[in-house]
Amino acid sequence: MRRTLAVAALASTVLTTACTSSPPAPAPSTAAPTASRAAGTDYGVWAAGRSTPVTDPLYPEKGNAGLDVLHYGLELDWQPAGKILTGVATLRIRPVTDAPRITLDFTGLTVDKVTVDGKAATGTVEKAKLVVPTPVVADEPVTLTVAYHGTPKQVAIPSNRGDASEGIGMRAEKSGALWTMQEPWGALTWYPANEHPSDEALYDMAVTVPKGWMAAGHGTPGPVEGNTYHYTSTDPVAAYVATLSVDRYRKVEQAGPHGMKLTYFVLPGADDVWLPALRKSPAMITWLEKRLGTYPYPTAGALMNGSISAMETQQMLSMGRKTIPAKEIAYFEQVLVHEYAHQWFGNTVTPKTWTDLWLSEGFAMYFELLYQQEQEKATDAQLESYLREADAELRAEVGPPGKPKAGTFAESNVYICPAAMLKELNDALGDKAFFALATAWARDNRNTNQDRAGFIAFVDKQTGKDFTKLIDTWLDSPRTPA
Known part of the structure; x- marks a missing residue:
C-alpha cells in the first residue's frame, strides 16, 4: 500500500542513528458458471x-x-x-x-x-x-x-x-x-x-x-x-489495486529477471531523479525472489504520478513523485521494494476483509525493513530495538493491528506491529524456514482471499509447531508483547 512519509522517516531515523483456526480457504472454483440469459x-x-x-x-x-x-x-x-x-x-x-x-x-x-x-x-x-x-x-x-x-x-x-x-x-x-x-x-x-x-x-x-x-x-x-x-x-x-494514469509520459522499458519485461512511465524532467532508482527494479525483484520464489506475474513496472503516496497497483506500481524529497533517493528505493513485495502479499494473496489489512502490510513492511537493514548494514539488534520502540508507540496511539477501527484505516500500526510479529516468527524459525514459509504462503494460496484464521492454520501446518498464541498476542495485545 501507499506509505506515509512519517512511517518511513521513523524507520530510517532509528536504523540510521543506530548504525547508519480454520484451514486456508480453497482456491476459487474453476468450474464454469451456469448458462446465462445472454444467449451464446x-x-x-x-x-x-x-x-x-x-x-x-x-x-x-x-x-x-x-x-x-x-x-x-x-x-x-x-x-x-x-x-x-x-x-x-x-x-x-x-x-x-x-x-x-x-x-x-x-x-x-x-x-x-x-x-x-x-x-x-x-x-x-x-x-x-x-x-x-x-x-x-x-x-x-x-x-x-x-x-x-x-x-x-x-x-x-x-x-x-x-x-x-x-x-x-x-x-x-x-x-x-x-x-x-x-x-x-x-x-x-x-x-x-x-x-x-x-x-x-x-x-x-x-x-x-x-x-x-x-x-x-x-x-x-x-x-x-x-x-x-x-x-x-x-x-x-482487487479493485483497490487497479490503476490508470494519463500524462505526457516517456515510456522506458527494461529486461527484468528471467527475461521479464519491465515498463516505467516517467514525465521527462519531473521524474529524472527517480528513474535511476526505477532502473534498479531488476535487482530489487531478484532480492525478493531469493526469499519469496519467482515473481508472481508476467510483467512488472511502475508509473509516476502527482500523488504524495505510493501504491502496490497490480503489475504496475503507482509511485507519487511528491512522496518524498528528491534527496531521499534511498527511501524511494525502499518504498519500491515495499510495493514490489506487495505483489506477493496483498495482490497474489489478498485479505478477505479490511480487518486483516495487517496480513499484507505487515509482510511488505517487514521485507522493506530487511532490505533497508541490509543496505544500511544495521544489526539484528538494532532492527529489533526499532520495531519494539515503534510498536509500543503505535499500539498506545492507534491500537493493536488485529483490531483496527473504521476511522483509522491503514495507519502505521498495521505496518509496524505485524512486521514486529513476523520478526519474532523469523527469530523462532530461522531464516531458511521463515523464507520457506513466506514463499509457500504466497505460492499455495495464489489468487485467493485469506484471513487470520487461515494464516495461523497455514503457519502451524507448515512449521509443525503451534504459533497461535504468538500470532494472536501480537495482533491483539494493547501493549507490545514481552
Missing part, C-alpha cells in the same frame, strides 16, 4: 475471476456480497483539455444470490446508457451506488454495460494518515494529467465497481488519449493502436 455468452472464459464476496465488518456500505464480478471490460477516453472521461464499462457478473436489482459502487459521473444482457435498462446513482432495477438469479450470470462521462472527483478516506487530506480515487490535474490512488476504495470514481477486496476480477482495459499523451494502467501492457493503450489482467485483481 460463454462465462466460463472468465472463471478465473470467480470469487466468494463477503460483507466487510468495517465498511459494510461498500461492496455487494450478493454479486461476483468475473470480468471488467473498460473502454475509456480521456480528453485533457476539457477534463472529460468518457467510458463504457462491460461487467460480466455472477449473482451470488437472487436479488431484485444490481447494485454497484459508483459516484461523481453521469450515466448515459445502461443495458443488461443487451437489453435497455435504467440506472441511477444515489449515495455512491449505481442501482439497476433488473432482477438477477443466483448463479445465472449477466452482462451489465454502462456508458458514462464526466470529470472524476476524489472522495474522502476514513483515516488520519498524513497523506489522507487529498482524498482517494481518480484525480484530474490542472495540467490535464489523470491519476488515481484508491485504497480502501476509489475505483468507484472512474468505473462501476464492486469495491471490496473479496471480489477480485479479470480486466481488459483500452484507454484512448490525444497525441502526445500516454496511458499507463495495471496488468500486462498490450499493443498500442493509434492513440489507444491496452492492458490485460489474466490474474484476478
